[in-house]
Amino acid sequence: MSCRLTDPMVALVQRVAATCMLLLLWTIGWPADAATLNDGPRVALVIGNAGYRTMPLTNPVNDARAVADALQRLGFKVIRRENASQQQMHDAVREFGDALKGGVGLFYFAGHGVQVKGSNFLIPVDAAIEREDEVPYKAFDVGLVLAKMETAKNPLNIVILDACRNNPFARGSRSATRGLAQIDAPTGSIVAFATAPGAEAADGSGANGLYTSHLLQHMATPGLKVEDVFKRTRVAVKQSSNGKQIPWESTSLEGDFYFKPPSGGVPAANAPAAASAEAEVWSLVSQSDTPSAYRAYLERYPAGAHAEEAKKRVAAAASVASDGRACNGPPCPGVALDQRLLVLGRGSADGPGQPRGAQLGIPGRARHALCASAQSGSRAARHRRGKSRRARRRRNLCHLAR
Numbered sequence: 001m002s003c004r005l006t007d008p009m010v011a012l013v014q015r016v017a018a019t020c021m022l023l024l025l026w027t028i029g030w031p032a033d034a035a036t037l038n039d040g041p042r043v044a045l046v047i048g049n050a051g052y053r054t055m056p057l058t059n060p061v062n063d064a065r066a067v068a069d070a071l072q073r074l075g076f077k078v079i080r081r082e083n084a085s086q087q088q089m090h091d092a093v094r095e096f097g098d099a100l101k102g103g104v105g106l107f108y109f110a111g112h113g114v115q116v117k118g119s120n121f122l123i124p125v126d127a128a129i130e131r132e133d134e135v136p137y138k139a140f141d142v143g144l145v146l147a148k149m150e151t152a153k154n155p156l157n158i159v160i161l162d163a164c165r166n167n168p169f170a171r172g173s174r175s176a177t178r179g180l181a182q183i184d185a186p187t188g189s190i191v192a193f194a195t196a197p198g199a200e201a202a203d204g205s206g207a208n209g210l211y212t213s214h215l216l217q218h219m220a221t222p223g224l225k226v227e228d229v230f231k232r233t234r235v236a237v238k239q240s241s242n243g244k245q246i247p248w249e250s251t252s253l254e255g256d257f258y259f260k261p262p263s264g265g266v267p268a269a270n271a272p273a274a275a276s277a278e279a280e281v282w283s284l285v286s287q288s289d290t291p292s293a294y295r296a297y298l299e300r301y302p303a304g305a306h307a308e309e310a311k312k313r314v315a316a317a318a319s320v321a322s323d324g325r326a327c328n329g330p331p332c333p334g335v336a337l338d339q340r341l342l343v344l345g346r347g348s349a350d351g352p353g354q355p356r357g358a359q360l361g362i363p364g365r366a367r368h369a370l371c372a373s374a375q376s377g378s379r380a381a382r383h384r385r386g387k388s389r390r391a392r393r394r395r396n397l398c399h400l401a402r
Contacts, residue, residue, distance in 0.1 A: 038258060040103030040155070042076040044068070045096035045145075049111030051083040051125050060110035063162060063212040067108050070216055074259050076106065086124040089140045097148030104257065106158040107145045110212065113163030115181040119143065122163055146186060155188055156257050158226065162194040162201065162211050183250055190251040192230050194237075201245055211237055211247060223262030227251065282306045291317040 048064025050057040061082050068080045077099065081092045096107070112123040116132055121139035123129075129138050142161070149157040161180060182197040194201035194211035201211055208216070214236040218229045227249075234247040278301055285293045285306075294310040294317075301307060 038256075038261060041101060042071075042074070042104045042106070043079075043096065043099045044071045044076040044106040044108065045079045045081075045092055046071070046108045047081045047084055047089065047092065047111070047122075049083055049109075049123065049125050052112060052123070053125075053128070055112070057111065059207070059209045059212075060162075063110040063208050064108070066208055066216055067110075067160075067212060070219055071106065071108075074219065076104075083125045085126040086138065086140060089122070089124055090144075093140075093145055093148060096145075097152065100149065100152035100154055102152075102154060104156045104158070105149050105152060105154045106160070107149075108160045108162070110162040110209065113142075113161060113180050114139070118181050120161070120180045120183065122161075142183070146183075146189075149189065150186055155255065156226075156253065157186070157189040159183075159185075159189065159191045160215070161192065162209055185250040185252045187252050188254055190226060190230070190249055190253055192247065192249045194247055195245045196248045199245070210240060210245065214240070219259045222258075222260045224258065224260070226257045226259065227253065229259060278304055278306075285310070289313075 046064050046068040048060040048062070050060040064080060064082060068078045072078050079092055079096055079099070081088055084092065096105070109122050111125075114121055114123065114135060116135045119136070120142040121135050122142060123139050127138045129135055142159075145159065146157075149159075163180065180193060180197060183191045185191045194209070201209070206213060211233070214233045215229070217236075218224060218232045221229070221232075224232070230247065230249050234249075238246050281297060281301070282305070285297045291314050294313045297304065297310050298307060298314070304310075
């Protein structure tokens with residue numbers, strides 16, 4: 001027996017898909033354009049640890065001071081810590097996370113760093129570590145910095161780890177793994193290492209480490225995109241070390257960022273590409289056809305090509321809600337949509353189990369929003385049905401009276 005989708009069913013599926021996509025965009029954030037990245041606030045946390053009880057280093061404090069000064073000149077609000085203990089590092093990262101309010105976040109660390117079972121740890125100066133299994137409890141997990149950045153939902157985050165010095169705890173480690181482990185950069189981020197994963201970086205013989213000295217030079221070059229800053233740094237470090245040290249990055253950037261914008265200002269976004277992105281968003285909004293979707297469009301594109309239409313749709317929905325008019329003709333498609341949204345967000349009422357939305361990979365917060373939207377829509381639908389029943393009873397009484 002074959003099942004053929006009718007036109008109303010197809011429209012319903014399209015509305016559900018569009019609603020889910022919009023909820024996903026609200027959850028992970030809208031893509032940022034060049035103006036947002038370069039005009040927003042800039043916040044940096046810079047830590048340099050050199051005064052270790054065993055195997056102290058020469059340059060990390062100098063590196064941290066030079067990087068902090070350079071970032072301040074480039075418009076960053078800088079939080080700086082030198083020779084920080086584990087508690088001081090935790091406190092600084094908490095302060096850094098609280099200060100991230102959109103814009104650009106940057107974390108820089110110079111000092112000892114090790115990897116244990118694929119996770120990267122930065123070593124505080126007060127760490128008394130004798131065995132590898134003690135590292136997760138006495139060192140600082142890089143993942144905490146990434147978590148703060150992810151929570152802030154910044155359009156751009158930069159992590160710079162000049163922390164691949166020799167492992168001071170190798171004698172107490174069974175694996176004695178060298179260097180740091182690879183990190184997959186979250187969306188909208190770039191993670192830069194002073195050397196390739198699993199390799200070690202030189203502390204340097206000058207005032208600054210080999211990597212940081214070249215990084216400082218290229219950060220101050222006008223008109224270089226952030227990716228190009230790290231590319232030029234990699235080439236310079238490789239040449240200076242005769243190929244022994246090769247910096248490495250993991251990136252998932254979605255926009256262009258300049259530490260020091262070009263003299264003529266940041267180039268305007270490509271107009272055709274921007275218009276195409278707005279058209280795609282409007283297509284999803286119009287398919288979803290809900291007041292919240294139109295409001296989200298207006299928030300993202302207040303002067304967009306469809307802004308007037310979106311305002312009219314929002315106003316019309318508000319008018320319908322205020323006078324309680326019922327749907328004319330066939331049952332409102334929103335009723336069926338609300339029922340399906342509830343299944344996606346909360347699961348079927350027929351029995352327990354994982355919500356259908358979770359099975360489809362829809363994020364938790366998006367599922368909660370689906371539930372809220374569905375419940376709100378269902379209440380409105382029940383109100384409309386009630387009004388419709390009362391209207392039918394009045395018509396019947398009028399018919400009898402005649």
